[in-house]
Amino acid sequence: MSEQQLMVEGVTKRFGGVVANDKISLSVPTGSIIGLIGPNGSGKTTLFNSIVGYHPVEAGSIRFEGQELTGLRVQAIARLGLLRTFQQTRIYGKMTCVENMQISVPHSNEGLRTMFSEYPQEVTRKAESLLEFVGLYEKRYLMAGDLSFGQQKLLEFAMALMNEPKMLLLDEPTAGINPTLINGLIERLKRTNTDLGITLFVIEHNMRAIMNLAEYIYCLAHGELLTSGPPEQIQKDQQVIDAYLGAK
Amino acid sequence: MNITGRKPILYGIILIVSLIAPWLMPAYQTQLAFLWVMVLFALTWDIIGGQMGYNSFGNIVFFGLGMYTTAVVQRNMHFSIEEYVHVAGRVEMLTPVQYLEGLFLGMGLGAVIAVAAAAFLGACILAMGMRGQYFGICTLGLGVAAGELANGWEYIGAGSGLVTPVFPDQLGQRGAFFYYIFFVLAIIAFVTLRKLYAGRFGLAINAIRDDEDKAEAMGIYTTRHKIVAWCISAFFLSLTGGAAGHLIGFIDPTEVAFAGSTFGVWMILMAILGGKGTLWGPVIGAVIFHITQEVFWTYLFGWQRVALGALIVAIVVFFPEGILGWVRERWPERFGYRVEKSQAVSSSGGGAL
Numbered sequence: 001m002s003e004q005q006l007m008v009e010g011v012t013k014r015f016g017g018v019v020a021n022d023k024i025s026l027s028v029p030t031g032s033i034i035g036l037i038g039p040n041g042s043g044k045t046t047l048f049n050s051i052v053g054y055h056p057v058e059a060g061s062i063r064f065e066g067q068e069l070t071g072l073r074v075q076a077i078a079r080l081g082l083l084r085t086f087q088q089t090r091i092y093g094k095m096t097c098v099e100n101m102q103i104s105v106p107h108s109n110e111g112l113r114t115m116f117s118e119y120p121q122e123v124t125r126k127a128e129s130l131l132e133f134v135g136l137y138e139k140r141y142l143m144a145g146d147l148s149f150g151q152q153k154l155l156e157f158a159m160a161l162m163n164e165p166k167m168l169l170l171d172e173p174t175a176g177i178n179p180t181l182i183n184g185l186i187e188r189l190k191r192t193n194t195d196l197g198i199t200l201f202v203i204e205h206n207m208r209a210i211m212n213l214a215e216y217i218y219c220l221a222h223g224e225l226l227t228s229g230p231p232e233q234i235q236k237d238q239q240v241i242d243a244y245l246g247a248k
Numbered sequence: 249m250n251i252t253g254r255k256p257i258l259y260g261i262i263l264i265v266s267l268i269a270p271w272l273m274p275a276y277q278t279q280l281a282f283l284w285v286m287v288l289f290a291l292t293w294d295i296i297g298g299q300m301g302y303n304s305f306g307n308i309v310f311f312g313l314g315m316y317t318t319a320v321v322q323r324n325m326h327f328s329i330e331e332y333v334h335v336a337g338r339v340e341m342l343t344p345v346q347y348l349e350g351l352f353l354g355m356g357l358g359a360v361i362a363v364a365a366a367a368f369l370g371a372c373i374l375a376m377g378m379r380g381q382y383f384g385i386c387t388l389g390l391g392v393a394a395g396e397l398a399n400g401w402e403y404i405g406a407g408s409g410l411v412t413p414v415f416p417d418q419l420g421q422r423g424a425f426f427y428y429i430f431f432v433l434a435i436i437a438f439v440t441l442r443k444l445y446a447g448r449f450g451l452a453i454n455a456i457r458d459d460e461d462k463a464e465a466m467g468i469y470t471t472r473h474k475i476v477a478w479c480i481s482a483f484f485l486s487l488t489g490g491a492a493g494h495l496i497g498f499i500d501p502t503e504v505a506f507a508g509s510t511f512g513v514w515m516i517l518m519a520i521l522g523g524k525g526t527l528w529g530p531v532i533g534a535v536i537f538h539i540t541q542e543v544f545w546t547y548l549f550g551w552q553r554v555a556l557g558a559l560i561v562a563i564v565v566f567f568p569e570g571i572l573g574w575v576r577e578r579w580p581e582r583f584g585y586r587v588e589k590s591q592a593v594s595s596s597g598g599g600a601l
Contacts, residue, residue, distance in 0.1 A: 052465065074464045074465055075464050075467050075468065075469065075470065078464070078465055078466055078467030079467040083465070083466070083467075084465060086462070086465070090459050090461065090462040090465075091458075091459070091462070092454065092455045092458035092459055092462070092463075093458050093459075094454070094457070094458050094525070095451065095454050095455070095458060096584075096585065099451055099454070102448075102451055103448070103451040103452055103454075103455045103463075103466075103468070104466055106467070107466070107467040107468055107469060108467070110469060112472075114448065115448060115449055115452070115469075115472070115473070115476065116444065116447065116448070116449055117447055117448055118446065118447040118448065119447065119448065138587050139587055141584055141585055141586055141587075142585055142586070142587065143580075143585055146585075159466070163466060163467065
């Protein structure tokens with residue numbers, strides 16, 4: 001197994017009396033596609049939020065390429081190359097798709113002078129080729145807010161790619177997308193991983209999609225890590241089935 | 249058809265009309281000068297209120313800072329303070345050179361102070377992550393506090409205000425002189441903002457307006473952009489204030505310099521009327537607002553404030569997105585918002601607007 005890019009050790013997050021994450025430990029190797037599943041309210045998104053610095057954690061350590069993330073701010077973590085997409089799709093609604101893409105360039109090593117510069121042609125070309133990759137090229141001059149939900153989701157994914165991250169945390173990439181388009185999306189996610197070398201860490205409710213996509217899956221329930229293993233093993237795991245359908 | 253093709257002609261006409269306007273209507277030179285002040289108000293407010301989505305009610309602070317700094321520099325350079333205060337500025341005439349020196353040095357210093365104030369306030373308010381209504385209320389407090397401070401400070405005339413030196417006749421007519429100062433300032437501000445909005449800076453503050461959490465998650469330096477945006481706004485506002493004090497001739501702390509209930513509200517209304525978050529919107533809004541206001545003042549005297557109030561209600565009800573926003577919603581293709589099938593890579597769509 002290759003080097004661990006993301007190491008989560010004993011992370012605990014409480015909201016008042018509710019323990020949303022209880023001593024979660026997991027790791028994501030460089031270049032892999034790892035899945036994170038669990039019933040609603042099991043703490044998946046909370047764990048994502050903890051990793052990207054959205055809120056402080058009570059205990060534990062999160063390391064990305066050897067660097068401790070707990071205590072860093074959201075923007076600083078994003079600039080390290082660890083990027084997340086949102087479950088509730090978030091795009092810049094009153095800007096065109098191209099503008100959405102242009103502003104999503106990587107922001108590390110950005111000085112005060114770049115702030116007032118214009119976008120070089122390559123950026124615009126790259127933006128357009130990525131929009132083509134997700135199938136939004138023809139709509140590139142439309143306001144992002146006028147796109148359908150599924151298209152916004154694709155745009156958000158393209159924006160994430162524009163940022164050239166090392167690792168992408170995807171929060172339910174297939175939710176709200178037309179079933180016939182899901183296969184295409186999974187294909188694109190796989191290509192992102194193989195062609196661009198971006199590590200993917202994916203929250204997903206669509207079992208068929210995640211079993212198809214991920215090479216290793218962690219399952220959360222009630223804020224605790226229930227089990228983990230390759231997709232075939234998870235599918236047969238009685239604990240997982242109980243967590244989803246309710247044990248006797 | 250895209251409107252971009254006709255732009256040079258449009259700019260040319262506006263420039264020529266603006267240049268000869270004071271000679272066409274000599275009786276209205278001061279009002280015309282104020283037209284450009286209004287344009288500057290709306291343009292500078294729109295940087296953070298429209299493009300960045302941070303509704304500031306306290307931008308008037310920078311206007312007042314520029315105004316007081318310029319007047320104080322002018323006074324201290326040429327007069328003894330006690331004597332000056334005693335005779336309310338009418339000690340002796342300044343030579344044109346003295347007048348201009350004081351005016352421009354004062355405006356320059358005013359701009360430095362206002363930008364420093366914006367950076368400091370930004371570091372206090374914006375860097376703490378204050379957003380939305382909280383930011384609005386906080387800035388409202390700033391404007392009121394600045395007025396009260398000026399009201400109680402003897403050095404700058406306190407409640408009885410500060411009179412600026414008499415305009416030297418050798419420089420021509422006062423109205424025309426300041427008309428051209430504001431005209432040049434407005435053009436510089438417009439061109440600067442046009443360039444900024446078309447590049448990274450514009451997109452970044454637009455992103456902050458549309459979804460600041462997303463902008464943070466994407467790694468944009470949000471705090472840095474917010475503070476710089478406020479500083480740019482403060483820079484042009486303070487220069488405007490510096491010249492405006494000399495045009496008006498008398499600086500009252502709460503009625504002229506930190507006039508939150510008039511200038512401070514108007515700058516917001518004009519931007520909203522024209523279409524906030526657009527380049528031309530504030531300009532159009534300022535022109536319409538200023539003309540309407542002057543007409544009300546002339547023909548509805550006694551009721552001018554009521555008519556103004558009715559106008560404000562009408563603006564908010566019928567044009568919540570402003571005139572340009574409404575036009576853009578009706579004819580999005582004209583602004584470049586369209587489905588584009590051709591492979592040709594054209595210039596950046598409607599970005600310039």
